[in-house]
Amino acid sequence: MNQEDLFKKLIAHSKEYGFIFPSSEIYDGLGAVYDYGQNGVELKNNIKKYWWESMVLLNENVVGIDSAIFMHPTIWKASGHVDAFNDPLIDNKDSKKRYRADALIEEELAKIEGKIEKEVEKARGRFGASFDEKIFRETNPRVLENQQKWDALHNRFAAALNNSDLGELKQIIEDNEIVCPISGTRNWTEVRQFNLMFSTEMGSTADSSLKIYLRPETAQGIFVNYLNVQKSGRMKIPFGIAQIGKAFRNEIVARQFIFRMREFEQMEMQFFVRPGTELDWFEKWKETRIKWHKALGFGDSNYRFHVHEKLAHYANAAVDIEFKFPFGFKEVEGIHSRTDFDLSQHQKYSGKKIQYFDPELNESYVPYVVETSIGVDRMFLQVLSASYCEEEIDGGDGGKDTRVVLRLPAPLAPVKLAVMPLIKKDGLPEKARGIIDELKFEFNCQYDEKDSIGKRYRRQDAIGTPFCVTVDHQTMEDDTVTIRYRDTMDQERVAIDQVKSIIAGQVNLKRLFEKLM
Numbered sequence: 225m226n227q228e229d230l231f232k233k234l235i236a237h238s239k240e241y242g243f244i245f246p247s248s249e250i251y252d253g254l255g256a257v258y259d260y261g262q263n264g265v266e267l268k269n270n271i272k273k274y275w276w277e278s279m280v281l282l283n284e285n286v287v288g289i290d291s292a293i294f295m296h297p298t299i300w301k302a303s304g305h306v307d308a309f310n311d312p313l314i315d316n317k318d319s320k321k322r323y324r325a326d327a328l329i330e331e332e333l334a335k336i337e338g339k340i341e342k343e344v345e346k347a348r349g350r351f352g353a354s355f356d357e358k359i360f361r362e363t364n365p366r367v368l369e370n371q372q373k374w375d376a377l378h379n380r381f382a383a384a385l386n387n388s389d390l391g392e393l394k395q396i397i398e399d400n401e402i403v404c405p406i407s408g409t410r411n412w413t414e415v416r417q418f419n420l421m422f423s424t425e426m427g428s429t430a431d432s433s434l435k436i437y438l439r440p441e442t443a444q445g446i447f448v449n450y451l452n453v454q455k456s457g458r459m460k461i462p463f464g465i466a467q468i469g470k471a472f473r474n475e476i477v478a479r480q481f482i483f484r485m486r487e488f489e490q491m492e493m494q495f496f497v498r499p500g501t502e503l504d505w506f507e508k509w510k511e512t513r514i515k516w517h518k519a520l521g522f523g524d525s526n527y528r529f530h531v532h533e534k535l536a537h538y539a540n541a542a543v544d545i546e547f548k549f550p551f552g553f554k555e556v557e558g559i560h561s562r563t564d565f566d567l568s569q570h571q572k573y574s575g576k577k578i579q580y581f582d583p584e585l586n587e588s589y590v591p592y593v594v595e596t597s598i599g600v601d602r603m604f605l606q607v608l609s610a611s612y613c614e615e616e617i618d619g620g621d622g623g624k625d626t627r628v629v630l631r632l633p634a635p636l637a638p639v640k641l642a643v644m645p646l647i648k649k650d651g652l653p654e655k656a657r658g659i660i661d662e663l664k665f666e667f668n669c670q671y672d673e674k675d676s677i678g679k680r681y682r683r684q685d686a687i688g689t690p691f692c693v694t695v696d697h698q699t700m701e702d703d704t705v706t707i708r709y710r711d712t713m714d715q716e717r718v719a720i721d722q723v724k725s726i727i728a729g730q731v732n733l734k735r736l737f738e739k740l741m
Contacts, residue, residue: 227550227551228550228551230550230612231481231549231550231551231609233612233614234481234550234608234609234612235481237612237628237686238264238481238608239261241263241686241687242261242262242263242264242687243260243261243263243264243267243608243687244258244259244260244261244264244481244482245258245259245260245261246258246259247259255486256475256484256485256486257485257486257487258481258482258485262638263638263639263687264604264638266638266639266668267604267607267608267632267636267637267638267688268600268604270635270636270637270638271600271603271604271607271636272468272489272491272600273733274635274636274733274736275468275491275516275598275603276288276466276468276491277733277737278516278736278737278740279464279466279493280466281737282737282740282741283464285459285460285462285463285464286463286464286465286466286493286495287453287457287459287463287464287465287466288465288466288467289445289446289449289453289465289466289467290467290468290469291442291445291446291448291449291467291469292445293438293439293469293470294426294436294438294439295436295437295439295444295445295448296436297434297435297436297437298573298574299444299448299570299573300421300437300440300444301573302569302570302572302573302574303444303447303566303569304537304538304569305421305437305440305441306419306421309419309420309421309440310417310418310419310420311324311326311417311418311420312324312325312326312390312393312415312416312417313325313415313416313417313418314328314393314394314397314412314413314414314415314416315412315413316404316406316407316409316411316412316413317411317412317413318404318407318409318411319404319406319407319409321404321406321407323404325390325393325394325397325415326381326385326393328397328402329377329381329393329396329397329400329402330381332377332400332402333374333377333378333381334552336370336373336374336377337374339366339370340361340367340370340371340374343364343366343367343370344357344360344361344367347360347364377396377400378533380392380396381393381396381533382533382534384396385533385534386533386534390414390415390416390417391414391415393415394412394414394415397410397412398410398412419474420440420473420474420475421437421438421440421472421473421474422437422438422472422473422474423435423436423437423438424436424437424438438471438472439471439472440471440472440473441471441490441492441597442467442468442469442470442471442490442492443492443494443566443595443597444566445467445469446465446467446492446494447494447566447567447570447593448570449465450465450496450567450578450591451576451578453465454496454580461496461497461498461580461582461591462495462496462497462498462501462505463495463496464493464494464495464496465493465494465496466491466492466493467490467491467492467493468489468490468491468492468600469489469490470487470488470489470490471487471488471489471490472486472487472488473486473488474486480549480551480554481605482601482602482604482605483549483551483554483601483602483605485601488599488600488601489599489600489601490597490598490599490600491597491598491599491600491603492595492596492597492598493595493596493597494562494593494594494595495509495593495594495595495596496580496591496592496593497591497592497593497594498582498585498589498591498592499564499589499590499591499592500592501592502540502541502561502563502592502593502594503540503541503561505561505594506541506559506560506561506594509559509594509596510529510543510559512740513545513557513559513596513598514527514529514545515739515740516740517545517547517556517557518739519736519739519740520607520610520633520636520736521633522547522606522607522610522611523610525548526547526548526610527545527546527547527548528545528546528553529543529544529545529546530543530544530545530546530553530555531543532544536560537565538560538562538563538565538566539560539561539562539563539565540561540563541560541561542558542559542560542561543558543559544556544557544558544559545557545558545559547606547609547610549605549606549609550609554602555602556598556599556602556603556606557596557597557598557599557603558595558596558597558598559594559595559596559597560594560595560597561592561593561594561595562592562593562594562595563592563593564590564591564592564593566593567590567591567593568590571590578590607632607633607636608630611630611631611632611688612628612630613628613629613630613631614626614627614628614629615627615629617713627682627685628682628685628686629685629686629688629710629711630685630686630687630688631688631710631711632688632690633736634690634730634731634735635730635731635732635733635735635736637688637689637690637731638668638687638688638689639668639669639670639684639687639688639689640667640668640669640689640690640691640727640731641663641667641668641669641670641689641690641691641692641693641723641727642669642670642671642672642680642684642689642691642692642693643656643657643659643660643669643670643671643672643692643693643695644656644671644672644673644677644680644692644693644694644695645673645694645695645696646677646694646695646696646697648673650697650700651700652695652696652697652699652700653673655695655699655700656671656673656693656695657671659693659695659705659720659723662724663723663724663727666724666727666728667727667728667731670684670689672684677694680692681708681713684710685710688710689710690709690710690711690727690730690731691707691708691709691710691726691727691730692707692708692710693705693706693707693708693723694706694708699720703719703720703721704717704718704719704720705717705718705720705723707723707726
């Protein structure tokens with residue numbers, strides 16, 4: 225199955241099994257806005273819990289807050305969002321479609337990368353175990369030719385971004401004959417900047433209303449509360465403040481399902497450090513965060529670091545953690561060394577002193593900040609993409625069957641346990657309900673009695689339920705049940721009083737946290 229078909233199946237699966245619905249669908253929807261269904265909200269909450277507890281429980285010097293979406297408009301002037309929060313956009317005159325100019329060039333770079341990887345994979349298949357990838361990349365003429373193209377384009381692109389040269393971005397698009405994916409033509413407009421913030425008004429009358437913004441990021445809510453948290457919590461540097469919350473961006477080029485949306489959720493942590501130590505902490509958090517992702521078991525080779533070509537106005541170091549989605553490697557988390565820019569700006573614009581007295585140095589200073597920022601929705605898509613699997617299995621009658629299974633990490637699965645009576649009589653449903661009544665305070669359980677036991681197993685596989693318990697006539701005799709394991713489909717006869725401990729040992733977040741220590 226090619227990656228495009230896989231992605232389409234993933235989107236269809238998300239709707240069919242109650243993970244993600246198009247928002248306002250009965251009114252034909254609203255572009256780039258989605259709702260989380262009954263299974264989606266459980267998975268999403270489990271992802272947030274994994275992040276939150278790994279931040280505030282595993283780190284004694286990290287605490288959490290929940291700041292308001294509406295904030296004083298001067299905050300966004302101080303942060304630079306009013307003047308500099310822009311995307312370079314370009315229109316195709318034939319298709320009337322609008323694109324991000326930088327995204328078009330990045331896709332061209334990815335195409336060249338794809339040609340290189342194709343040559344490498346062909347050679348790997350040809351030479352087998354004797355294949356030396358390093359030597360092949362350094363000597364193969366086609367690889368070298370494409371690498372030279374990539375380097376030239378990459379260097380030119382990086383320079384244009386760093387210089388904010390919109391004319392050069394358009395020239396790069398023209399020189400590389402980049403076409404509109406819809407019309408197939410190169411009939412482009414000039415590149416121009418577009419501010420991404422949503423604005424509204426607060427006040428009872430037009431004359432007294434105040435123009436405010438829906439926050440485009442959650443970080444500023446942390447910065448303006450720095451003094452409140454530091455003083456009320458008697459926090460000593462280094463320390464961090466974590467937050468999960470909604471943010472809003474008027475994305476003109478929203479695409480790839482929930483990867484880029486106009487309303488989304490962020491998990492951010494700002495870590496306040498002594499000036500001069502920020503790059504050491506940057507490296508520490510960089511390694512900590514990649515370990516957090518890899519602990520989910522989706523394959524280390526599916527992750528990579530991408531160093532920013534153009535640093536934001538507030539940063540002196542920045543790197544993205546990218547995951548291999550069906551549509552290629554894309555960012556899921558950013559780690560940034562933000563220097564003292566944000567606190568210094570808020571000190572300047574507010575007129576309030578925002579400093580920390582360091583008893584070891586016997587001096588006051590504005591702390592530097594290292595940020596980790598992860599999109600909940602992108603993380604959700606990462607987990608879904610990595611877990612989706614179609615596999616051929618024994619159909620039971622000598623033939624073959626196909627099952628769709630979400631191999632979700634058990635601690636993240638929306639439903640941990642499904643309890644099923646083999647038939648709907650002879651006291652089996654009541655016995656099954658009794659098991660659920662006993663376990664529902666520990667795990668998210670689901671009762672299912674409709675259709676054959678095989679079809680019920682398939683439904684639970686499709687939503688990623690790691691355990692299914694079947695109640696049959698033997699259960700009524702000896703209080704044992706059959707427990708089925710999602711990934712292996714193995715079945716085991718166990719006593720009812722063992723079910724709780726078997727499941728608890730697999731679904732506890734502690735299993736993931738142990739990999740982080």
